Amino acid sequence: MTDPKLLSAPLRAWADNILGPLAAVRPLPPGAAPTTVWCLVRGSDNARFHLKTAPSAGAFTRETFAYRHAVPALGPGSAPRLVATSARHLALILTALPGTPLPRARLTEAAQKTVHWRAGMLVAELHQAGRPTTAARREASALLSRLADASTRHIGAAGDQLSAEDRKFVMVLADHLRVLDRLPLGFIHGRGIEAGLRWSGTSRPALQDFDRSRFAPVVVDFVHLAYGLWADRPRVRTAFFDGYGRTLGAEERQALHCLTGLHAVRSLAEGPARADRETGETARTVLDRLRNEVSV
Template identity: 85%
Template sequence: MTDPNLLPAPLRSWAENTLGALTAARRLPSGSSPATVWHVVRGSDNARFHLKTAPSPGAFTRETFAYRHAVPALGPGNAPRLVATSARHLAMILTALPGAPLTQVRLTEAALRTVHWRAGMLVAELHQAGRPTTTARREAAALVSRLADAAPRHAETAGDRLSAEDHKFVMVLADHLCVLDRLPLGFIHGGGIEAGLRWSGTARPALQDFDRARFAPVVVDFVHLAYGLWAERPRVRTAFFDGYGRTLGAEERQALRCLTGLHAVRSLAEGLVRADQVAVDSARTVLDRLKSEVGV
């Protein structure tokens, strides 16, 4: 049986034809992205790269589009640089960023606020990058409706972990989401901003993993943060939006509440399928918090 941690020979051959001889190739642990990533080192100068294979043609197309048309707006050092792509292998070679994922770094409250203030500036640049085509604008506007339409399925999977009151609350969130039609659009990261942030010991974070990037209502990018970190540290949320350059409008705030609740239901359902009690408990906490906020 082939060792899944070894770089497959066809990929290594393509990478070496592009970069030159490699002296090391190490598969990285799975993160928030479903892609497979190897850390590779070029022998001639010890330069480090990531060789990334997308899980699907769609993910490959989204990420290569992002790196070519949106990510350059973030500026040098703020995101990986695309070196080469192979549609045959659904692969891309990216420059490797220094540091570690922000979620794995212990920071003081003050340092975390500073990092998120700078992250807000970075995300604002991404959201304003590029101009959507008519098709992309139509698809972006339809995304929120698709998320709302998935709510009954997730609620059914959650079964008796949702009370009748919970179920009604979730359906109200989904219905409300469908009538919010003036949400600002932009080019979003799509994969969870916090999970995509990388920190190297300076106040300036970098952003990676663009395989879910697309044009969409920008509020979608804030759901994972509202689901976790911002609920526990509201001053970090304030710092982020100070960097972002604006606060959310009234409809965006309503949309964020709805999207966070629907994300909780999805997380609850998926946690039950995986027998992940931590995910189930976190989702339950978020749902109860949202219900208390609206007086349910």
């Protein structure tokens, strides 16, 4: 069996052809996206690049589209730059970003507010990048219904981690999500925004990992933040939306409430398979919090 940490000979040959002879190749730890990533160092100038192999043709297509048509709107230094792609290998070569993944950066709350204010501006630019085709707009409008439909499967998989009252509550969230149809659409990142951000102490953070990016209701991009950091740091949430340039409308707030609850149930469903007790405890806390908030 081939060691997945080793860059295969065909991929190495392709990278050498694009970049020139490489001085070093090393695998990177898994990040927010389920891709395999290697750091490449070019021999002629020690410039660093990342070679990513996508887990599917769909992920490759989405990320390639994002880097070609949306990411340039973010400006220099705000995201990796696409160097080359290979549909044969489902691979992309990107410039390497400096800095640290934001979840690993040790920041005070004041620093978090500053970073999230700047992140809000960056995400607003992404959401406004490009215009969806008619087909993309139709697919974006149907996304919330698909997420609501998936909740039935997640409730079943969560099993006895959910009480009868929990199941009823989640189904109410799902039903309500299906009728929210006047939500602003945009080009979303699609993964956890915070997990995709890198911070190097410069004027603004940078964003990476676009394999789930697509046109969709922009509120979808805020679920992971509402599920995690914002629950305990409301002033960080306020700073983000100050940078974003607007607050959420009434239907977006309702959608975020519903989507956060459905994300909690999905986490409960997937937690046992990962033997992740902390994930299950967080999901339980989120569900209890939502049930105590104003109902949808």
